[in-house]
Amino acid sequence: MPWPITWEDIVAARSRIAAYLPTTPLRHYAELDAEVGARVLVKHDNHLPTNAFKARNTLSFMTALPADQRARGVVAATRGNHGAGLAWAGSVLGVPVVICVPIGNNPEKNAAIRGHGAELIEAGRDYDEAVEVAQRLVTERGLVMAHSTNDANVIAGAATLSAEICEQAETLDAIVVAVGGGSQAVGALVAARKLRPEVAVYGVQARGAAAIHDSWHAKARTSLPAANTFADGLATRGTYDLTFPALLEGLAGFVTVSDAEIAEAVRILIRTTHNLAEGAGAAGLAGLIALKPQLAGKTVAVILSGSNIDADTLRRVMTREL
Numbered sequence: 237m238p239w240p241i242t243w244e245d246i247v248a249a250r251s252r253i254a255a256y257l258p259t260t261p262l263r264h265y266a267e268l269d270a271e272v273g274a275r276v277l278v279k280h281d282n283h284l285p286t287n288a289f290k291a292r293n294t295l296s297f298m299t300a301l302p303a304d305q306r307a308r309g310v311v312a313a314t315r316g317n318h319g320a321g322l323a324w325a326g327s328v329l330g331v332p333v334v335i336c337v338p339i340g341n342n343p344e345k346n347a348a349i350r351g352h353g354a355e356l357i358e359a360g361r362d363y364d365e366a367v368e369v370a371q372r373l374v375t376e377r378g379l380v381m382a383h384s385t386n387d388a389n390v391i392a393g394a395a396t397l398s399a400e401i402c403e404q405a406e407t408l409d410a411i412v413v414a415v416g417g418g419s420q421a422v423g424a425l426v427a428a429r430k431l432r433p434e435v436a437v438y439g440v441q442a443r444g445a446a447a448i449h450d451s452w453h454a455k456a457r458t459s460l461p462a463a464n465t466f467a468d469g470l471a472t473r474g475t476y477d478l479t480f481p482a483l484l485e486g487l488a489g490f491v492t493v494s495d496a497e498i499a500e501a502v503r504i505l506i507r508t509t510h511n512l513a514e515g516a517g518a519a520g521l522a523g524l525i526a527l528k529p530q531l532a533g534k535t536v537a538v539i540l541s542g543s544n545i546d547a548d549t550l551r552r553v554m555t556r557e558l
Contacts, residue, residue: 238481240422241392243430246399249292249392252299256328257284257291260397262404262537267508272521273528275535277408278509279401281542282517286348288542289397290321290384293419296393297382298325306331311379313337313366315468316345317516317542318384323352334379336366342468344546362463364473385417385476395423401537402431409534410436410488412527414519414541415448416470418479425486436488438531440523442470442515443492451475452483452490466549466558467498467515469542489530493522499558501525502550505540514545 261280268276281289298310309332312322319335326333333354337346338361350356357373360366367383374381384390397420398411411428413421421439428435441449444464451458459474483490493501501518505511513521520538524531545553552558 238485239426240478240482241388241395241426243426245388245392246395246427249296249389250396250399253292253295253393253396256295259400260284262401263509265508268504271504271508272525273532274524276524277405277535277537279397279537279539280511281397282511282513282540286317286320286324287544288317288321289394289420289539290317291324292396293384293390293393294318294321294325294382296396297387297389298322298329298331300389301380305380309334309379310382311336311370311373312382312384313363313370314384315363315471316342316544317469319354320345320348320352320544322382323349323354326354327352334373336360336370336373338362338366342546345544348544362473363471385419386478388478391419391422391478394419395427397539398424398427399431402427402435405535405537407535408432408435408537410438410531411537412438412440412520412524413539414470414516414523415439415441415483416472416516417476418448418483420539420541421487422479422482425482437486438523438527439483439487439490440519440526441492442467442498442519443494445471445473446492447472447474448480448483449490449492451480452487455484465515466495467519469514469516470519489527491523491526493519493526495558497522497526499553502545502553511540512543512545513540514542517542
């Protein structure tokens with residue numbers, strides 16, 4: 237089977253992170269139902285430390301490290317939320333953290349990473365090239381790689397999110413999950429198989445960064461030369477060893493949405509829930525809207541996975557420049 241983690245891995249991750257992270261709310265908004273044409277449940281992981289679900293992933297990873305690896309320090313590549321989550325986890329546990337971001341990365345996210353005490357290195361033209369820089373530091377400085385997707389403890393941390401959804405929802409027909417690297421979606425698949433096997437899990441990617449979506453439909457792994465989307469948490473160019481086989485096996489469907497559709501989802505969330513969402517954090521809702529023919533009238537969970545949108549991008553979203 238293609239599953240990179242088991243239910244027991246999720247249970248272990250929940251036990252490790254429980255002392256640091258609260259269960260996040262799953263809320264229902266009548267105004268959002270009316271907007272979408274389904275009964276929508278919003279999982280508010282934007283209420284976690286660093287305002288994003290990545291706090292689960294990074295704390296799960298960090299608490300699983302043996303003492304000698306913690307002492308060596310951790311390195312990762314990011315466009316923002318994985319790095320901020322890792323920097324925060326490092327500050328909580330006393331682990332040195334080095335974060336690699338591409339040149340021109342969001343300055344507000346860079347500031348958040350530095351604010352938690354991490355060393356920040358700006359190199360590479362995009363996330364994938366920043367990963368290459370981080371990998372070199374593993375060799376040169378003996379750091380431990382904390383990949384944002386290709387790590388079982390990271391995926392197990394993400395899976396705690398959907399385990400909570402499955403336990404909190406009285407009724408549930410589907411979960412629509414934004415896919416950057418796939419940790420959140422694979423976590424949803426494993427949790428739902430154990431707790432709510434009748435629940436369908438759908439994936440959604442940004443149309444300008446659709447390598448995993450395209451690979452899923454082709455049933456063959458492909459990559460793209462660039463990832464073009466304002467939803468930087470979704471700006472990946474390829475598939476990942478630990479997540480793609482499970483996505484191929486388990487997803488009930490996979491769609492793409494444009495940046496304009498993601499921006500509209502940000503505006504809808506602000507209007508109906510009065511919660512701020514970054515592009516990747518609103519992509520699940522954009523995907524639900526795109527899947528309306530299949531999901532109209534059903535009870536569907538979406539994940540508001542992060543609210544770290546910078547001021548200039550938010551202005552462009554609200555003035556409909558995006």
